[in-house]
Amino acid sequence: METDRIELAEIIRKYGSSFREEYYIAQHSKKVLNLISSCRTSKMGGHIEKCDCCGYTKNAYNSCRNRHCPKCQNRTKEKWINNRKKELLPITYYHIVFTLPAELNQIILLNKEVMYNIFFKSASQTLLKLGRDTKHLGAEIGIISVLHTWGQNLMDHPHLHCIVTGGGLLESKDKWVEAKKAKYKGFFIHVNIISDLFKKKFLFYVKKSYRNKELIFLGKIKELEKQNTFQKLLNDLYDKKWITYCKRPFGGAEKVLEYLGRYTHRVAISNNRIKREDNGKIIFEWKDYRHKNEIKEMALNPIEFIRRFTLHILP
Structure with a gap:
């Protein structure tokens, strides 16, 4: 049965413990998975955002700021690109x-x-x-x-x-x-x-x-x-x-x-490419370079999906 769209953090929260039971995982990779799954949740704590114009305030959860997190790359990327811009000829x-x-x-x-x-x-x-x-x-x-x-x-x-x-x-x-x-x-x-x-x-x-x-x-x-x-x-x-x-x-x-x-500052998979969870499978979009860059969908069980993601966690 098809369900709503799902993000990487939710996949890790739902299936991370089963993945750790089945596969050995380095301590650093465990830390990364924990950070991504906790990103912008109560586990990370929060802060108050205030509008400078009208004074409106709202509570917001903190980001994990990990380089592997698909939610936390834009600001880092923009800063890095601006630094490179100064160097270009x-x-x-x-x-x-x-x-x-x-x-x-x-x-x-x-x-x-x-x-x-x-x-x-x-x-x-x-x-x-x-x-x-x-x-x-x-x-x-x-x-x-x-x-x-x-x-x-x-x-x-x-x-x-x-x-x-x-x-x-x-x-x-x-x-x-x-x-x-x-x-x-x-x-x-x-x-x-x-x-x-x-x-x-x-x-x-x-x-x-x-x-x-x-x-x-x-x-x-x-x-x-x-x-x-x-x-x-x-x-x-x-x-x-x-x-x-x-x-x-x-x-x-x-x-x-x-x-x-x-x-630059791309992660192995963005949340935009993860389409849905369907009948116990994670469905994501991929580009088949061998067939004229045709856009296809791939279905993996959640454990295999997390395993493939952890292949790309850098030290």
Whole structure:
């Protein structure tokens, strides 16, 4: 039987205890779920809002202000965008997207802080090194990076959006060098060169973290504790072609701000995409990129829905 629209917080309140009985959940993730479920309820306490013009007052519950909460992102997003607005230049900006092979997903889920730090470091070092190379630009470029960890179906799909300046400063910092027009399908450096260097850097840092015993392996991937097994995985990943996308250039600062407004400070799923609870299933909207961005509906049992959401809780 179909019911009224439902929000993420209500789903967690109704089914969170059952989810915790069925799945192990890290303490940090427990805290996040508790905050989201308590957001704008009596558990968070309250305050009085007063109109400056007429003096009308009303009681209001406090927000949780957690970065994973779909109700609490707008103000943070606006502040972040305003800070970036001050940094943007009247130049062309490029859009690069780094992705990771699916074989790394389980390692990432168990080692989010270490692996996402490696992700950011490897991507930025790749772009900075290639930008400094005189074959491409010979200057210091600027980068804004935004991490997304999900696909439209809420499964794990870590990818890093990088907004890159179409030029850079010479080492002397006294001259701006403009990049050549995007001759390689959206960027001034060929995507294969970017992918290959990124792969080498990423796997170098993963191997270093393994040697330093910074990674944990549990459950299905516990075998990776064995050095031979882990090295075989690395060898397979070295042989694999990694996918990096060079998107169409933004064209100017206004387009960059438009993009940032849509894609920064997003959570795995917004309340707008959650349509209803129907016959014990959570129905949500998703975009099928493999079929011309067709908008579809997906039905998941509440426990699986919460499980998928927790995949994207950052440390």
